[in-house]
Amino acid sequence: MSFESVLAQARAEGRTLLTEVEAKSLLEEAGVPVATTTLARTREEAQEQAERLGYPVVLKVVSPDIAHKSDVGGVKLNLASREAVGQAFDEILASAARAVPGARITGVAVQHMAPQGTEVIVGMTTDPQFGPVMMFGLGGIMVEVLKDVSFRLVPLEEKDAREMVDEIKGRPVLSGVRGQPPADIDALTRTILKVSEFVEQHPEVKELDLNPVFAYPDGALAVDARIIIGEA
Amino acid sequence: MAVPGHRLDRMFNPKVVAVIGDKGPGYMWLHNNLPLKERGGRLYSVQLDEKEIPGIEALGVQNFKSVLEVPEPIDYALVAVPRQVSPYVLKDLIAAGAGGAGFFTSGFAETGEELGIRLQEQLASMAREAGFNLVGPNCMGLYLPKAGVRFNVDAPVTDAGEIGFLSQSGTHGIMFSLVAAANGMYISKCASFGNAIVLDVSDYLEYLMLDDETKVIGMYVEGVKDGRRFFATLKEACRRKPVVVWKGGQTEAGARATMSHTGSLAAPQAVWDGMMRQCGAITTNNLDETIDAMKMLLRSKTPRGDGMALLAQTGGQSVSMTDAFAKAGLRVPRFTDATYAALGEFFNIVGGSYQNPLDMAGTIQGNMETLDRILRIVDADPNVDGMAMELSALFAARQWKAKPETLDRTIATLADHMARSEKPFVAVLHPAHEAEYVASIMPKFNDAGVPVFQSFERAAAAYRRALDFARRQGPSAVASSAEV
Numbered sequence: 001m002s003f004e005s006v007l008a009q010a011r012a013e014g015r016t017l018l019t020e021v022e023a024k025s026l027l028e029e030a031g032v033p034v035a036t037t038t039l040a041r042t043r044e045e046a047q048e049q050a051e052r053l054g055y056p057v058v059l060k061v062v063s064p065d066i067a068h069k070s071d072v073g074g075v076k077l078n079l080a081s082r083e084a085v086g087q088a089f090d091e092i093l094a095s096a097a098r099a100v101p102g103a104r105i106t107g108v109a110v111q112h113m114a115p116q117g118t119e120v121i122v123g124m125t126t127d128p129q130f131g132p133v134m135m136f137g138l139g140g141i142m143v144e145v146l147k148d149v150s151f152r153l154v155p156l157e158e159k160d161a162r163e164m165v166d167e168i169k170g171r172p173v174l175s176g177v178r179g180q181p182p183a184d185i186d187a188l189t190r191t192i193l194k195v196s197e198f199v200e201q202h203p204e205v206k207e208l209d210l211n212p213v214f215a216y217p218d219g220a221l222a223v224d225a226r227i228i229i230g231e232a
Numbered sequence: 233m234a235v236p237g238h239r240l241d242r243m244f245n246p247k248v249v250a251v252i253g254d255k256g257p258g259y260m261w262l263h264n265n266l267p268l269k270e271r272g273g274r275l276y277s278v279q280l281d282e283k284e285i286p287g288i289e290a291l292g293v294q295n296f297k298s299v300l301e302v303p304e305p306i307d308y309a310l311v312a313v314p315r316q317v318s319p320y321v322l323k324d325l326i327a328a329g330a331g332g333a334g335f336f337t338s339g340f341a342e343t344g345e346e347l348g349i350r351l352q353e354q355l356a357s358m359a360r361e362a363g364f365n366l367v368g369p370n371c372m373g374l375y376l377p378k379a380g381v382r383f384n385v386d387a388p389v390t391d392a393g394e395i396g397f398l399s400q401s402g403t404h405g406i407m408f409s410l411v412a413a414a415n416g417m418y419i420s421k422c423a424s425f426g427n428a429i430v431l432d433v434s435d436y437l438e439y440l441m442l443d444d445e446t447k448v449i450g451m452y453v454e455g456v457k458d459g460r461r462f463f464a465t466l467k468e469a470c471r472r473k474p475v476v477v478w479k480g481g482q483t484e485a486g487a488r489a490t491m492s493h494t495g496s497l498a499a500p501q502a503v504w505d506g507m508m509r510q511c512g513a514i515t516t517n518n519l520d521e522t523i524d525a526m527k528m529l530l531r532s533k534t535p536r537g538d539g540m541a542l543l544a545q546t547g548g549q550s551v552s553m554t555d556a557f558a559k560a561g562l563r564v565p566r567f568t569d570a571t572y573a574a575l576g577e578f579f580n581i582v583g584g585s586y587q588n589p590l591d592m593a594g595t596i597q598g599n600m601e602t603l604d605r606i607l608r609i610v611d612a613d614p615n616v617d618g619m620a621m622e623l624s625a626l627f628a629a630r631q632w633k634a635k636p637e638t639l640d641r642t643i644a645t646l647a648d649h650m651a652r653s654e655k656p657f658v659a660v661l662h663p664a665h666e667a668e669y670v671a672s673i674m675p676k677f678n679d680a681g682v683p684v685f686q687s688f689e690r691a692a693a694a695y696r697r698a699l700d701f702a703r704r705q706g707p708s709a710v711a712s713s714a715e716v
Contacts, residue, residue, distance in 0.1 A: 129459030133503050151506030160510050
């Protein structure tokens with residue numbers, strides 16, 4: 001999928017929110033480490049893709065009409081067999097249709113379930129005065145309650161990305177607490193820079209969220225991605 | 233000095249100035265600009281009102297009834313006419329080929345009224361079309377101490393200016409200029425730019441970063457029109473010289489206030505913070521921090537590390553001083569054995585101490601040779617990156633008053649140390665019960681170039697800011713000794 005074709009498709013359908021599968025494939029092409037996610041339109045496709053990606057897998061509903069997937073029973077985690085995937089596929093379609101009657105359901109996203117890492121968030125918003133702004137923070141309550149996030153304007157230099165990681169109050173968490181190994185700061189820095197490059201190249205992108213990104217002792221992986229584009 | 237070829241150069245280095253629409257009985261703007269004559273410039277008045285003309289002429293200023301009658305090309309004009317008249321004045325200034333004009337006139341978009349908004353749009357489109365340098369409106373205009381152009385009658389006229397200051401607020405521009413002068417620091421060029429409908433902060437900043445006279449730049453800003461351009465200009469300016477940014481409207485309530493003050497839209501403060509760090513600017517939160525940061529930048533050597541030697545006069549103060557510097561994220565390291573051995577030869581440890589911090593009044597006993605000896609020993613210690621010393625008005629003011637030469641010797645000892653040492657030095661003199669007297673002796677410290685702060689916390693914060701700035705300028709050149 002090229003950026004142009006995804007953009008054209010979304011605009012043709014009157015969408016500003018890209019699907020998770022679209023967002024991830026664009027980011028993957030741009031060199032951002034994302035958990036590979038494929039679109040299954042049928043039960044059988046979902047099972048084949050799960051076999052290919054490796055168990056356990058996660059299934060998530062893909063619909064332009066559903067923003068909060070877990071609220072409608074649209075997410076099933078930790079599926080470890082062909083049978084479990086098939087059953088989850090059916091359940092997701094049924095509960096999504098029940099929760100949002102008339103919703104257009106494109107299919108189900110299938111993704112290998114990444115091992116748990118330290119959760120961080122990498123995002124981009126468009127400020128009316130300053131244009132594209134990158135955001136970094138620790139996941140969960142650190143960002144929601146404590147607003148412990150750092151900002152830099154696009155384009156970022158390497159030192160900017162490094163400072164973004166270093167200046168959050170929760171920075172010691174990334175150095176490893178309670179016997180945890182330290183997170184790979186270089187990988188987080190690279191992820192931030194890759195996203196900065198991506199949004200710089202594509203001014204149509206108005207908002208972007210990688211939430212969460214798992215930070216590992218060796219590497220980082222965005223397990224969910226959301227992209228909003230500007231109206232044509 | 234000037235920036236030849238820059239569009240703001242003529243207005244920032246004026247020889248011919250016109251004050252338009254000033255009124256009695258005060259004639260504030262004419263009084264502000266009278267020094268122009270003694271600085272070799274020419275001041276003219278433009279006023280239609282017959283009643284005002286005798287008062288203007290009594291000041292020795294020639295009056296004309298129209299901008300177009302002024303016999304020389306106007307480099308800078310200060311416009312203080314009612315808002316409805318302002319487009320006519322602007323039309324004449326454009327026709328006369330003036331170098332620029334500050335519009336003191338207010339009542340524009342900041343009022344939220346339809347008439348004000350319409351007049352502002354009219355001024356903006358006229359000036360833009362003509363490429364005219366309109367400062368403001370709703371501002372105090374320029375303060376150019378060398379040329380004799382002022383925005384306040386108490387602002388000094390001087391050639392000693394090193395600070396370029398930009399202010400979205402007239403009061404902050406004036407207050408910074410006067411408080412800086414009281415601290416022995418002077419303005420090179422200052423612009424109060426109010427609603428910034430034509431020239432915005434980035435235009436002035438670009439000029440100041442190119443201006444050789446301006447060694448450091450400060451600004452009070454509430455919002456910018458073109459954020460991307462400000463980002464690029466600030467980044468470039470910070471590469472050339474230190475820039476201190478005091479951002480107004482940091483809280484939600486404060487941001488609402490900026491809306492009615494200068495009509496500034498507020499980006500979230502956290503975005504501003506990130507942007508300013510990214511550019512390498514020094515950030516402050518109020519007037520005092522801005523003054524202190526300037527003092528550190530202009531008077532002190534560049535900090536090369538975070539290891540502080542703290543020289544207090546007495547025990548309790550040595551504890552407070554250590555807390556203040558440690559809370560600012562600075563270290564108070566142990567001295568080397570050689571330093572301890574050298575201090576141990578003469579230090580009076582009964583009621584004193586020569587750990588770091590030092591508790592030294594009992595050892596010095598008013599003897600400046602002993603102070604000098606201590607300064608030399610501590611300065612030579614490789615664990616020490618910077619030095620801070622307490623001066624005690626509480627105990628010394630009585631003697632300084634009785635024998636002024638003891639104060640002079642103290643200041644001379646500190647000035648000699650600063651001339652000799654490669655390390656940054658800051659002095660702390662809390663006014664204690666002697667505020668009036670301490671204020672009266674500050675010019676002596678200023679003249680000697682000794683940076684004096686009123687509290688440990690203010691000195692520590694200023695040191696911290698200068699250190700952070702130095703580290704961002706060249707991370708390899710400036711390291712924490714703890715990391716070495």
